[in-house]
Amino acid sequence: MTKAMKSGFLAVAVLMAAANLPQTALAAEGGHAHIERQTWSFGGFTGQYDKAQLQRGFQIYKDSCVYCHGLKRVRFRNLFEPGGPEFPEDAVKALAQTWPNKVVDGPNDDGKMFDREPKPFDPILGPYKNEKEARAGQNGAYPPDLSLIAKARNVEYTGTWWAHPFSMLRDVATGYQEGGPDYIYALLTGYGEAPADVKLADGMQYNAAFPGHQIAMPPPLAKDAFIKYQDGKGSLDDNARDIAAFLAWAADPSLNARKSTGWLVMLYLLVTTLLLYAGKRTLWSKIPH
Amino acid sequence: MASEVEDTSRRDFLVIAGNAFAAVGAAATLWPFVAQMNPDAGAQALASVEIDLSPVKEGQAITAMWRGKPIFIRNRTADEIKAAETVPVADLPDPSARNDLLPEATPALDTNRVKEGKDNWLILVGICTHLGCIPKGQAMADTRGDFGGWFCPCHGSHYDTSGRIRKGPAPRNLEVPPYEFVSDTKIKIG
């Protein structure tokens, strides 16, 4: 038993060390760009959201993304609820009243639908009422709703086949779930001049992270026109990181509660398992088996 | 012998501790299964509504929805207000004002069931306090019972023009929900 456990731990350690190798060394395979892993405050099995970062991220959404993208599964009230950016409630109510995109309500007593200002329980809407309107306004391209984008995107494994199981084991052991934010960060910082051998279609941009490298979205955060935070700081890199963190929260608002509950549960299970094991051992101690 | 006794007590301790831990875990696991049936965050966020009173003319009534319940809003005539104000509290089956914003012991005077200076507006939760039917009396053609307020057809409860129970099996006056005037013609319930 103990011998088996020892060799088991050793094996896991070796696997995790091996898994580190191919991450950086190997080139992309099958059209997938290699996406670097970033450090996130909410990463791994201990991470929690950084409230200030989520607030900065929301500012970027409000000042840039909202002109094309909605965030319909996030409600204004989520912005002041615990576990998120936790803005003051009054500020969120005021923000909702001045939100550029109105909520359709009705029918009123004349049988007509009407626009009204969003209330805290309303979704955070983008400029388009539906996909067709969006495509009509964007030359046929569709800016997707961003509520779940950090979960709906992931990073494909691009290493060699033999290292894949090790990489998987390492991800399981470290609780890696941040493929979505990693990809968003890489996408927002991945704009650049197309290499000579790439011929861009009309209206398309070159992006190193986007599958196929041709993306219809113009660079939302320009190198020289990034969004300045309230303290006057900010850079393209900061912007990309903060909006990715904000979108991670938008897609997974219960993360803080999930991980803190998780540790209590793990502690409980470990103690109980050890107690049960000790009880079982004494129970069986006189019985060869 | 001594060691055997020790061994048995050690075993008993471990077994009891292990069982106790497992039982506590099972009990704690039950809580999410119970709590999930409570109103969710979306329902809680809809807990207050605003209603525009300007289209309701004197003598008319409208019914609004608040937390899934009907809210009776009546713009009372001077006669109705007078009828409601002149009833002695001693004649009422339920002497409490049943106003969610006032203490339970507040007497059931009409002035305790409306807002000062807005006594033409009577705002009630339109659910009979007997067994939860919706009383008649909102529509013009409805019967309004013996006291000119509302009449519950299920078991014959009569409410007066202040929504107080006067006759029939209902035990309490119609409830006044927590509300406030946010402007001259707009109320916010909840």
Next chain:
Amino acid sequence: MEHSSSYEPKSSFAKWWDDRLPIARLMHGQFVDFPTPRNLNYLWTFGGILTFCLVAQIATGIVLAMHYQPSAADAFNSVEAIRRDVNYGWMIRNFHAVGASMFFIAVYIHIFRGLYYGSYKAPREVLWILGVLIFLVMMATAFMGYALPWGQMSFWGVTVITNLFSSLNEIIPGVGTAVVEWLWGGYSVSGTTLNRFFSLHYLLPFVLFGLVALHIWALHVAGQNNPTGLDIKTKSDAVPMYPYAVAKDAVGLFAFLILFAWFVFFLPDYLGHADNYTEANPLVTPPHIVPEWYFLPFYAILRAIPSKLGGVIAMFSAIAVLVFVPWLDTSRVRSAKYRPLYKWFFWLLVISCVGLGYLGAKPPEGAYVIWSRIFTIYYFAHFLLIMPIVGLIETPKTLPKSISASVLPSGSGAPQGAVTAPETR
């Protein structure tokens, strides 16, 4: 195996009850006194773990059904509402989604344990076949459950798998199309399909529950197998289920729960697909349609065969062949522990299945296809050729005289008191 229950009613009410409905007597006989081989290892705790998995999936599933809306327009939104707004909804939803994977991890360990120790051999053939049926119903339940969130992978998974039946057109033209439209309730996968999948996804777990009851009944008739594969011959070969086997099962279950909770709380989306966080869109197919990991070996077999109908037949045969295992194995001993040759082939089968699982997630091209074919051929050869032939030509190692002889220190002629009657210690 007949064994009387030592149940003695303690109160007069218990006695009155026992004369009318002796359920406590039955339970006492089957789950307290029941003789379990004393040499069971931790692999035998997976039966209990699987029972837990089924009950936990039913409990969390009933809760989810209280909040879920089975319509094409609302399904995805209602799952998001569960994740975001329902009290503890995120926890219960993660538990149910991760629970499906954990259920399959446990069932695969359970199946391979049965294969290694020959638990399918006489007199346990019916027990084994019931197990294959449970596996089949489990797969159907999991498949329909995965459709319910109505994300992109849900929608396209249903489209691809139901379209398998259109291969029947190659036998009788028109029949495949008719079957597929019957499954869909329309001319494409739609909200109608979702509604019937929800109905069946709620029903089948209770069918599973019934099958599991039969499985346990059959187990308690034949008695448990054990690492030696020998039958219980004397009282000293066994210990009473309570407290001995129960204590061990509890340790196994809680150890398993550690892995379970790790995924629920720290990796809830690791075993799923990112594409399922995009709402179903009948006009856009995701670039890679991959089933859930537990179907990958079968998916690899499907794609290894270069003919549509052939692939479908191979895939279903891969499960059907398990039914015949009790008669395909010609060995005189049960446990592979005493089968020096077969042991190697067993591990080749494990490698093939894991390999097929890996290949099922890869695009069907180049070397991936070749390896899929090699492993598929081995999978069928293992059951259809190796099992019958190796059983005939192999010389098994000498078996211990009895279960207790296999665990006692050799040469100890006088067993300790605990050995002959452990329950009286």
